Amino acid sequence: MGGPRTFNIELQILSKIFTGGPERESEVIRDTGLIGSLRWWYEALIRALGGTACDPSESECEGIRxxxxxxxxGCRGWSRKFIFRSCEESDETLKIQITELRRVEDVELALLNRTLRIIENYGALGAKLAHRDYGIINIKENDLDDFRLEKSMLQSYLKKQGSHTDNPNLKRFIFIKKPDPRFVKGLKNDCSFLKGSKNKGNRYFYKKPPGNRLFAYAAEDEYPKLLECAGEKAKTGEEVLGGLI
Ligand SMILES: [Zn+2]
Known part of the structure; x- marks a missing residue:
């Protein structure tokens, strides 16, 4: 039995990671945003793979349920399995350290690794996910890369109890690299459900260069329309997940 393991991840910041300001407390804001967005993508992945993921803002998960x-x-009565630390080495380099508080299973590390890769290649990281200036990263080093996600790992792991919601679900995403600004405008008009409502935020995310990209998701009944509007340039969530679903 070894002690708690630490996994280092080094990110190159291509745009900015939201911090809320230059003060010292901005590090706390940054880390909160990093964990929050990491969890948001992780939930979307879990749902696509057939697992359960609650909406943390209205979760009924508690304790072992x-x-x-x-x-x-983690949730109320069940602590997060790891400590998350980040440290800005320079304007362009952010180091992340994930240290076990309790044993993290290989499948969880593989899920986390896959989440980071999706963020790098198609998504964005940190708070203000919908802001066009924030969150584009490159992964320079990644200790989690030893943990690859395979379908066979998931069956016995997924589908715990507790509350779960169905959105966002990576199965119902579209991803477009370097979209034409006119296309983005057209998409927002044709798929007005992407604009979200009072309680729910935007469902489309447009990022300026560098890392110029668009990602969007829809509920089950709206996804065919989104696919139709997105056209052939779009990659679907299913394509991004390869043979996993
Ligand atoms: Zn939950």
């Missing part, structure tokens, strides 16, 4: 996302990220 919790969803697959809370299993790793």
């Amino acid at each position: 919790h969803c697959d996302a809370c299993e790793l990220f």
Whole structure:
């Protein structure tokens, strides 16, 4: 039995990571945003893979009765399995350290690794996910890379109890690299459901260069329309997940 393991991840910041300001407390804001967005993508992945993930803002997960996302990220009465630290080495380099508080299973590390890769290649990281200036990263070093996600790992792991919601779900995302600004405008008009409502935020995310990209998601009944509007340039969530679903 070894002691708690630490996994280092080094990110190159291509745009900015939201911090809320230059003060010291901005580090706390940054880390809160990093964990929050990491969890948001992790939940979307878990749902696509057939697992359970609650909406943390209205979760009924508690103690041992919790969803697959809370299993790793924690909820009331069930603590997160790891300590998360980040440290800005320079304007361009952010180091992340994930240290075990309790044993993290290989499948969880593989899920986390896959989440980071999706963020790098198609998504964005940190708070203000919908802001076009924030969150584009490159992964320079990644200790989690030893943990690859395979379908066979998931069956016995997923589908814990507790509350779960169905959105966002990576199965119902579209991803477009370097979209034409006119196309983005057209998409927002044609798929007005992407603009969200009072209680729910935007469902489309447009990022300026560098890392110029668009990602969007829809509920089950709206997804065919989103696919139709997105056209052939779009990659679907299913394509991004390869043979996993
Ligand atoms: Zn939960």
